[in-house]
Amino acid sequence: MAVTIKDVARAAGLSIATVSKYMNGGHVLESNRAAIELAIASLGYRVNVVARGLKTRRTMTVGVLIPSIEQIFSTEIIAAVEKKLSEAGFSTIVCDCQLDAELESRKMEILLEKQVDGIITMPFSGSAEPIQKAIDQGVPVVLIDRKVEGLSLDTVLVDNENLAYQAVSRLIEAGHRRIGIVLGPETLYTSQRRLAGYLAAMQTHGIPVDPGLIHPSDYQIAGGQAAFLALLERSDRPTAIFTTNYETTFAAGLMINEKGLAIPQDLSWIGFDSLSMAQIFKPRLTIVVQPIRQIGETAAQLILERVANGLELAAREIILPGAMIEGLSTRSIRKYAD
Amino acid sequence: MAVTIKDVARAAGLSIATVSKYMNGGHVLESNRAAIELAIASLGYRVNVVARGLKTRRTMTVGVLIPSIEQIFSTEIIAAVEKKLSEAGFSTIVCDCQLDAELESRKMEILLEKQVDGIITMPFSGSAEPIQKAIDQGVPVVLIDRKVEGLSLDTVLVDNENLAYQAVSRLIEAGHRRIGIVLGPETLYTSQRRLAGYLAAMQTHGIPVDPGLIHPSDYQIAGGQAAFLALLERSDRPTAIFTTNYETTFAAGLMINEKGLAIPQDLSWIGFDSLSMAQIFKPRLTIVVQPIRQIGETAAQLILERVANGLELAAREIILPGAMIEGLSTRSIRKYAD
DNA sequence: CTGAAAGCGCTTACAG
DNA sequence: CTGAAAGCGCTTACAG
Numbered sequence A, B: 001m002a003v004t005i006k007d008v009a010r011a012a013g014l015s016i017a018t019v020s021k022y023m024n025g026g027h028v029l030e031s032n033r034a035a036i037e038l039a040i041a042s043l044g045y046r047v048n049v050v051a052r053g054l055k056t057r058r059t060m061t062v063g064v065l066i067p068s069i070e071q072i073f074s075t076e077i078i079a080a081v082e083k084k085l086s087e088a089g090f091s092t093i094v095c096d097c098q099l100d101a102e103l104e105s106r107k108m109e110i111l112l113e114k115q116v117d118g119i120i121t122m123p124f125s126g127s128a129e130p131i132q133k134a135i136d137q138g139v140p141v142v143l144i145d146r147k148v149e150g151l152s153l154d155t156v157l158v159d160n161e162n163l164a165y166q167a168v169s170r171l172i173e174a175g176h177r178r179i180g181i182v183l184g185p186e187t188l189y190t191s192q193r194r195l196a197g198y199l200a201a202m203q204t205h206g207i208p209v210d211p212g213l214i215h216p217s218d219y220q221i222a223g224g225q226a227a228f229l230a231l232l233e234r235s236d237r238p239t240a241i242f243t244t245n246y247e248t249t250f251a252a253g254l255m256i257n258e259k260g261l262a263i264p265q266d267l268s269w270i271g272f273d274s275l276s277m278a279q280i281f282k283p284r285l286t287i288v289v290q291p292i293r294q295i296g297e298t299a300a301q302l303i304l305e306r307v308a309n310g311l312e313l314a315a316r317e318i319i320l321p322g323a324m325i326e327g328l329s330t331r332s333i334r335k336y337a338d
Numbered sequence C, D: 001c002t003g004a005a006a007g008c009g010c011t012t013a014c015a016g
Helices: A005-012 A016-023 A030-043 A049-056 A072-087 A101-113 A129-136 A160-173 A189-204 A221-232 A246-259 A275-280 A292-309 B005-012 B016-023 B030-043 B049-056 B072-087 B101-113 B129-136 B160-173 B189-204 B221-232 B246-259 B275-280 B292-309
Strands: A061-066 A091-096 A118-121 A141-144 A154-158 A179-182 A240-243 A268-272 A286-289 A317-320 A323-325 B061-066 B091-096 B118-121 B141-144 B154-158 B179-182 B240-243 B268-272 B286-289 B317-320 B323-325
Touching: A005 A016, A005 A030, A016 A030, A049 B049, A061 A072, A061 A101, A061 A292, A072 A091, A072 A292, A072 B072, A072 B091, A091 A101, A091 B072, A101 A118, A101 A129, A118 A292, A129 A141, A141 A292, A154 A160, A154 A292, A160 A179, A160 A189, A160 A240, A160 A268, A160 A286, A160 A323, A179 A189, A179 A221, A221 A240, A221 A246, A240 A246, A246 A268, A246 A275, A246 B275, A275 A286, A275 B246, A275 B275, A292 A317, B005 B016, B005 B030, B016 B030, B061 B072, B061 B101, B061 B292, B072 B091, B072 B292, B091 B101, B101 B118, B101 B129, B118 B292, B129 B141, B141 B292, B154 B160, B154 B292, B160 B179, B160 B189, B160 B240, B160 B268, B160 B286, B160 B323, B179 B189, B179 B221, B221 B240, B221 B246, B240 B246, B246 B268, B246 B275, B275 B286, B292 B317
Parallel strands: A061 A091, A061 A118, A118 A141, A141 A154, A154 A317, A179 A240, A240 A268, A268 A286, B061 B091, B061 B118, B118 B141, B141 B154, B154 B317, B179 B240, B240 B268, B268 B286
Antiparallel strands: A091 B091, A286 A323, B286 B323
8 A cells, every 4th residue: 555665675775774874874785765755755655654663663753741731831741742753753642631540540541552752740649650651661751831730740840939929028028918819729739839939929028818818729720710710708808919820820711701890990910820811901910920931941851861771860850941021101000008 | 673573473483464354453362362452462463554554545534724822723623523523433533724825735734744544624725626625535525604606515604694683683672773794704614604693684774875884804903993993083983893703802802891892882883703712801891602622523523424424415505503602781782773 | 885684553454 | 252463654783
């Protein structure tokens, strides 16, 4: 059916070994080179990389395993990873586990069955087990966004604590003392770090912390709305709120719109990772942003190095800085005095 | 290194043929079944689907080739496709061509080298050539979003003309007669259909068309801003504008925010494919939306059928309806009277 | 530089 | 039901 190296060899009057050698950059006689080129062109030959991979044990494919492909953070990561990897000749197989721990394990299994050369993952369950399977098979893994207990692997993180510290300090400096924060699940690494930044900022400025203003959520939109609302409905309502991921920031935007709240007159607000939303929102939001593309590029870089060099080298932990973007004349934050 | 079917066979005291048969759902003696299971579990065997694919000529992989992975339309398509395909046991290889015709061709080549079982593509260049290569190799292709001249393939489209017709009619019924439209490249199928809907609505309502209000763009953000601005700066400025894809809608939002325009007092506006933006924007926008997830699911369904049944059947063209979503009390549209 | 041969890890008729 | 053998399309030492 499809034309193979055998057909090319026959057409060129050479052995498949010679054709293979040429295909892989080896030297052949000029006359043979011409014959091979001619055969390839006229037959429309295309190398079968599946067969090649069986022999070379390289599929030139990297798996990307993420919690949910529906989150913008993930899609931007994928975009950056795919671009970087494809420049290096690698393809990307995308898997999401749809926020399901069992699927996380199964998709990892599938990736390994497919003989991917490496895996970039943003761990969902926090369990080391699915990741360990890859390591056991000698497949390098790069972690994104979160650490996993018991695993020492190449990891790309963001300086979450500092990012939260900046945001909260910004609010404190504007005079706020009752600052609400919408977090994620308590077990989630990023949420923990962002809370740490909140607490550090409060402490630095000598402001007592009201535990009632610290609100966990599932970091999804619905949960974010509930958390935001809970904060708003307190009798001792906060004068400012910091939503600490994209989904809860979006959720806050929805609630604000629905309730007809005026920002910053009714509430000061700093969001997270929602650049395009911040540009569209009126007044322009102040937000903190993660260097998402850079995270993806760095992860791609790390996995390429691992694929090339193996697992011997010590694991690297790369912590990328984020940034605070002030809204137009920071109108989303109002000066506040008791 | 890795454990193979040979190791399992040896451990179970059977031939690899028997192990293979069992792995593929064949019947073996109960005692042998137990022995194989035990061997698999204790050795941690995992089938090598690359090797299997070489023999079966099925890689259980579908390639998705899109113009740019940075466009939200594409990422939502990918999400839907990946989900549907993975339920059927297929993996997804994502390729984008970064709005580059040559890359489109090269990535197609890579997908074919990888022996994907099928390809879902949203054509970029509009050239039949890269797609024809897949067909020639017997790899089924499903087209998304656009037709390609000279190719009769399974295609998933949206009823763009009707969608635009509805939006423009909505504006006309609110009294507008000078209605600007921001389109894409003139050669782009979707842009052509949306323009057709605009023209049909104008004609139906007996409103003369001013060609100066019909503005093409590159359907990107920067180009969208320029187009929107050009429309605004006309001396005979339109009283309403329809932006006809996500990027140009977002661009309009940026400009409106930047210029401090009030919607709908200064301008009535209907956007496209920007649901989350429409929910956040004040006042809530009226928009038309494509059934993006459904497009992805349908495309996945079609490619699965093709992979199973081959290329014999006649090509199917599926046209999905979109929807108009009215903003909160449609405040983004103002009644207008000369 | 070139080619015969072995082998990557599977599956698949075909005997038994 | 089970197993020996051939073969999927390549690459890779190893001779020549």
